[in-house]
Amino acid sequence: MGSNPLVGVIYHWIGGFASATNFIPFRGIKRWSWEIYWLIQGVAAWIVAPILLSSIFVPDTIHILLITPRPVMEHAILWGMLWGIGGITFGLSIRYLGLALGYAIALGFSTVVGTLMPPILSGQLVEIVSERSGQVVLAGIGLCLLAIVVNGLAGRRKEKEVTAADKIEGGDRDYSFGRGMAVAVFAGIMSSFFAVGLDAGKPIGALARESLLQHGRLELWQNLPVLIVVLWGGFATNLIWSVILIVKNHSAREFLGQPGLNPMRSVRRSDVTLESFDPGNPDTFRIAPCTLLTNYLLAAAAGVIWYFQFFFYSMGQTKMGKFDFSSWTLHMASIILFATLWGIVLKEWRGTSARTKVLVALGIVLLVSSTIVVGLGNYLKSTQ
Numbered sequence: 001m002g003s004n005p006l007v008g009v010i011y012h013w014i015g016g017f018a019s020a021t022n023f024i025p026f027r028g029i030k031r032w033s034w035e036i037y038w039l040i041q042g043v044a045a046w047i048v049a050p051i052l053l054s055s056i057f058v059p060d061t062i063h064i065l066l067i068t069p070r071p072v073m074e075h076a077i078l079w080g081m082l083w084g085i086g087g088i089t090f091g092l093s094i095r096y097l098g099l100a101l102g103y104a105i106a107l108g109f110s111t112v113v114g115t116l117m118p119p120i121l122s123g124q125l126v127e128i129v130s131e132r133s134g135q136v137v138l139a140g141i142g143l144c145l146l147a148i149v150v151n152g153l154a155g156r157r158k159e160k161e162v163t164a165a166d167k168i169e170g171g172d173r174d175y176s177f178g179r180g181m182a183v184a185v186f187a188g189i190m191s192s193f194f195a196v197g198l199d200a201g202k203p204i205g206a207l208a209r210e211s212l213l214q215h216g217r218l219e220l221w222q223n224l225p226v227l228i229v230v231l232w233g234g235f236a237t238n239l240i241w242s243v244i245l246i247v248k249n250h251s252a253r254e255f256l257g258q259p260g261l262n263p264m265r266s267v268r269r270s271d272v273t274l275e276s277f278d279p280g281n282p283d284t285f286r287i288a289p290c291t292l293l294t295n296y297l298l299a300a301a302a303g304v305i306w307y308f309q310f311f312f313y314s315m316g317q318t319k320m321g322k323f324d325f326s327s328w329t330l331h332m333a334s335i336i337l338f339a340t341l342w343g344i345v346l347k348e349w350r351g352t353s354a355r356t357k358v359l360v361a362l363g364i365v366l367l368v369s370s371t372i373v374v375g376l377g378n379y380l381k382s383t384q
Contacts, residue, residue, distance in 0.1 A: 008319030009330055009375040015312030016334025020342055022306035025298040031287050033260035035245035037299040044303030046235035054224035060211040064225050072203045073229055079197030080233020086190030088241050093187050096180030098348045101155040103339030108148030109188025111332035114195035115141055133380035140373030144333050147366035154359035162351040195328040201226035223314035257287045329374050337367045
């Protein structure tokens with residue numbers, strides 16, 4: 001098996017769709033605080049799914065992790081922990097900016113830092129710039145940056161044009177462009193360290209590749225064990241923060257049915273009035289068992305869907321050849337694209353002017369163009 005940028009782009013698009021979709025199940029969670037369902041989705045996304053799927057496709061996963069040099073493990077976990085901080089604040093960017101714009105701004109900054117950091121740290125950036133194929137890839141990254149600016153302008157216009165009623169209807173009760181931009185920029189920069197963590201874990205992928213070839217299996221799965229280690233770091237950061245919030249907000253009982261708050265405001269207000277309020281009904285104060293079970297399933301589903309973004313990312317990265325660092329651009333651009341489309345489906349741009357909608361459409365076109373250009377640059381390199 002060799003590099004195949006076209007197949008790699010397709011894998012990255014599938015992963016991007018999974019990432020943009022993982023927040024959708026959160027919209028159905030009722031009467032749970034953020035830290036509760038965030039922790040549950042984290043267990044599914046960062047512990048259970050990575051180990052389970054890697055063990056299925058890479059039979060020697062546990063052995064590979066045991067023989068990995070300690071410095072490699074430590075560096076991958078450290079970058080994963082830094083990425084975890086970005087993951088925590090990423091949820092806030094969605095809260096303040098909405099699904100479409102929150103993804104666009106946060107992941108836009110993650111695109112730039114996460115794409116350029118690995119070649120800068122490895123000293124390969126000069127070589128990349130000197131090659132025509134590398135210049136094409138960097139041009140694609142530039143298009144992605146332009147798309148970020150366009151989406152930012154659309155978001156700024158949205159803040160001025162959309163009424164409070166339309167924001168509530170679209171699930172954006174806490175929309176705040178200034179606060180959201182500050183959080184999104186920070187979240188994007190910190191989230192980019194996931195790409196650095198994957199780069200630090202390449203020796204783990206090399207061990208996995210040897211094992212897969214020995215067992216006559218596809219080397220396509222070689223990066224799955226790398227994901228396990230990086231995600232350990234991310235889980236550690238999120239676990240600490242979730243526990244702090246649980247202790248602070250006294251929300252531990254929500255695991256057993258005590259109702260809580262939903263800071264992301266992802267669930268619409270109900271039509272329950274004082275006339276239908278029954279103080280003698282225990283379900284008035286506690287979450288009904290079926291609703292509680294649904295909350296667990298939705299949170300876990302969000303986590304599994306989230307993991308599939310990197311399941312396909314790891315496959316796509318193996319197909320991108322020497323310029324595999326550009327995988328991060330393809331991945332982020334596809335996430336922003338599908339998140340923007342979800343924002344349209346969920347009517348987050350309701351009440352905006354035709355000019356604002358044109359900016360949204362232009363942002364989508366630029367994002368699609370950036371993935372095509374990056375893929376072309378990788379193709380040119382593979383033909384040399």
